[in-house]
Amino acid sequence: MSRTGGITTLSDHKRRRIDELTARTSTAAGVSLIRDAGRRLRRDPAAIVGAAIILLFLIIAIFAPLVAPHDPVQRFPELTRDLTVDSVPGASAGHPLGSDPLGRDFASRMIYGARQTLFVGVLATLIGLLFGVLLGAVAGAVGGWVDVVIMRITDVMLALPSLLLAITLVALARQSTQWTVIVAVAVVNVPIFARLLRGSMLAQRESDHVLAARALGVKRHDIVTRHMLPNSLTAVIVQATLTFAVAILDAAALSFLGLGDPDINRAEWGLMLGVDGVRYLEVRPELAYYPAIAIVLVALGFTLLGESMRAALDPKNRR
Amino acid sequence: MVRIVLRRLTQLSVTLIALMTLVFFWLRSLPGGPVDALLGERATPQTRETLTRALGYDKPIWVQYGRFVENVVTGDFGNSIRTGEPVTAVIGRAFPATVELAIAAIIVAVGLGIPLGYLAARYRGRLLDNATIVVTLIGISIPIFFLGYLLKDWLTQDIHVFPPSGRISTGADNTDVTGFFVLDGLLTRELDASADALWHLVLPALTLATIPLAIIVRITRASVLDVLDEDYIRTADAKGLRDATIRRRHVLRNALLPVVTTIGLQTGALLAGAVLTEKVYNWGGLGTVITDSISGSRDYPVLQALILLAAVVFIVVNLLVDLSYAVIDPRVRVP
Numbered sequence: 001m002s003r004t005g006g007i008t009t010l011s012d013h014k015r016r017r018i019d020e021l022t023a024r025t026s027t028a029a030g031v032s033l034i035r036d037a038g039r040r041l042r043r044d045p046a047a048i049v050g051a052a053i054i055l056l057f058l059i060i061a062i063f064a065p066l067v068a069p070h071d072p073v074q075r076f077p078e079l080t081r082d083l084t085v086d087s088v089p090g091a092s093a094g095h096p097l098g099s100d101p102l103g104r105d106f107a108s109r110m111i112y113g114a115r116q117t118l119f120v121g122v123l124a125t126l127i128g129l130l131f132g133v134l135l136g137a138v139a140g141a142v143g144g145w146v147d148v149v150i151m152r153i154t155d156v157m158l159a160l161p162s163l164l165l166a167i168t169l170v171a172l173a174r175q176s177t178q179w180t181v182i183v184a185v186a187v188v189n190v191p192i193f194a195r196l197l198r199g200s201m202l203a204q205r206e207s208d209h210v211l212a213a214r215a216l217g218v219k220r221h222d223i224v225t226r227h228m229l230p231n232s233l234t235a236v237i238v239q240a241t242l243t244f245a246v247a248i249l250d251a252a253a254l255s256f257l258g259l260g261d262p263d264i265n266r267a268e269w270g271l272m273l274g275v276d277g278v279r280y281l282e283v284r285p286e287l288a289y290y291p292a293i294a295i296v297l298v299a300l301g302f303t304l305l306g307e308s309m310r311a312a313l314d315p316k317n318r319r
Numbered sequence: 320m321v322r323i324v325l326r327r328l329t330q331l332s333v334t335l336i337a338l339m340t341l342v343f344f345w346l347r348s349l350p351g352g353p354v355d356a357l358l359g360e361r362a363t364p365q366t367r368e369t370l371t372r373a374l375g376y377d378k379p380i381w382v383q384y385g386r387f388v389e390n391v392v393t394g395d396f397g398n399s400i401r402t403g404e405p406v407t408a409v410i411g412r413a414f415p416a417t418v419e420l421a422i423a424a425i426i427v428a429v430g431l432g433i434p435l436g437y438l439a440a441r442y443r444g445r446l447l448d449n450a451t452i453v454v455t456l457i458g459i460s461i462p463i464f465f466l467g468y469l470l471k472d473w474l475t476q477d478i479h480v481f482p483p484s485g486r487i488s489t490g491a492d493n494t495d496v497t498g499f500f501v502l503d504g505l506l507t508r509e510l511d512a513s514a515d516a517l518w519h520l521v522l523p524a525l526t527l528a529t530i531p532l533a534i535i536v537r538i539t540r541a542s543v544l545d546v547l548d549e550d551y552i553r554t555a556d557a558k559g560l561r562d563a564t565i566r567r568r569h570v571l572r573n574a575l576l577p578v579v580t581t582i583g584l585q586t587g588a589l590l591a592g593a594v595l596t597e598k599v600y601n602w603g604g605l606g607t608v609i610t611d612s613i614s615g616s617r618d619y620p621v622l623q624a625l626i627l628l629a630a631v632v633f634i635v636v637n638l639l640v641d642l643s644y645a646v647i648d649p650r651v652r653v654p
Contacts, residue, residue, distance in 0.1 A: 152333065152334070161633070163595075168626055170613075171613055171619075249462055252462045257594065278464070295462060303460060
């Protein structure tokens, strides 16, 4: 039944039990778990591939002005002059990927798109993380009716499908902007972070190191900020990595529904795919393929890294 | 059992009351207030005045809230701004279309996901397993509206296998009984209409199933691997049971519990995915209603009802999932 075709042998089983025991006893020293996890991450091919993808796009995003052949908003009228309605210029000299329907160099828009897309994803994740961590920390540290109220609110938010909640929030603004999208995607993630942090804080409240600190007479504020929060953050960081992938996908979905950034100069993959990409799919599918592939790659990178981190930080997997 | 149901029902009503309150304040926090939202920007001061009085917005806030709750409980959500029809009629017409699509997607996701996840776990580390992991990772990472257009482009334009959009061919001889077109055809013995509706259902269901399918495969795989390590599997093997018996009775049955939870949690993702899928295939269900009510001027009465409906569906499905544990897992039955 197991890898060898038979059943897991008894010695395997015993070894795992001992490993588990050592893992459990050494978890108290948080640093060693993180160092250990780091060592395992560096040996995990999935984590390396994920990190490499993220690093590549990060470099492209940072050095976009140096890499891109043209300004992403500059229009080249000579490219669109001889075209019939509803067609898009293909590749030509100086424009390796052709241009978009307005005659803007597509390769440059893709490169600058890395910047905008990472910006939207990172900001949406960080804002969601910040408010989620605040709410979760208050709920976990204070407890009592405060905890009940905060958890009820997150229940209500989680009862709505994330995209529908984002749509509802965007609908609050008459006119959508880039910030509307970022905030909507961020708010969707707040309850997830809040619940995660609260759960982890609750688990720590009864743990030995917190009891020891309390017995030593450390102030409650210090126990929360110095002992409980830092030890709860690993789970949140893993979740943030995974959230990032969802954030870009949600932003792309909002663009597709016509709720995205109305600024026509904005070069962002979700907008490029959801608006022009879909509209010109039959004429010039590349307009959809390139941003779609870029989105899949970045989302994949963050998912791979996030899941590897989760596995590496799981004490059950310690060797 | 009764106690569990009662406790969950209490929780459900608390969540719903909280949600209702939030929706109430949501409408009031709109720019220009609810009257502007209902009338749009072109309203004259007179019509604004009339509507304010008619809807009771000149009364104190708690009176307004009481009226709002009364309306929601009696199922009166007002009229759609776009079409002027009662909101309940708009939603009632679209509801079966989305439910039909969602059920088809769940069937695809569960029907393919559980066997695939099981096989991946059984042949762990081999080609099938690795291929499954890669494909499911891409399935989670791809924007599903794009996948929908790709399928549509390949299978309806390049090769004419499936119809590109809609729920049934124009001119098809179908009778509307329940609003579920496949079921209607069976009920009225119009089997060709049923087949036609089913044929229209294939691509949208596949598109909508992508994410739940990927997640169910991954959860099943992980869960089966966990169970394989359990003591009772070793015991069963030591007793000399045949491998097939162990797999069917001991592994699969125990591995399914987390999978069932996941299926319940995917209802939310299905509702969200339906908005995108229905736009791609011009499906005409709740997703289309949502898209219509946010394009251009927002149709707030419809949106408000949809938000409440989505939450109710999600909560009820998860309640049913919780209760199904009692059937699947005897350990839950003990209080």
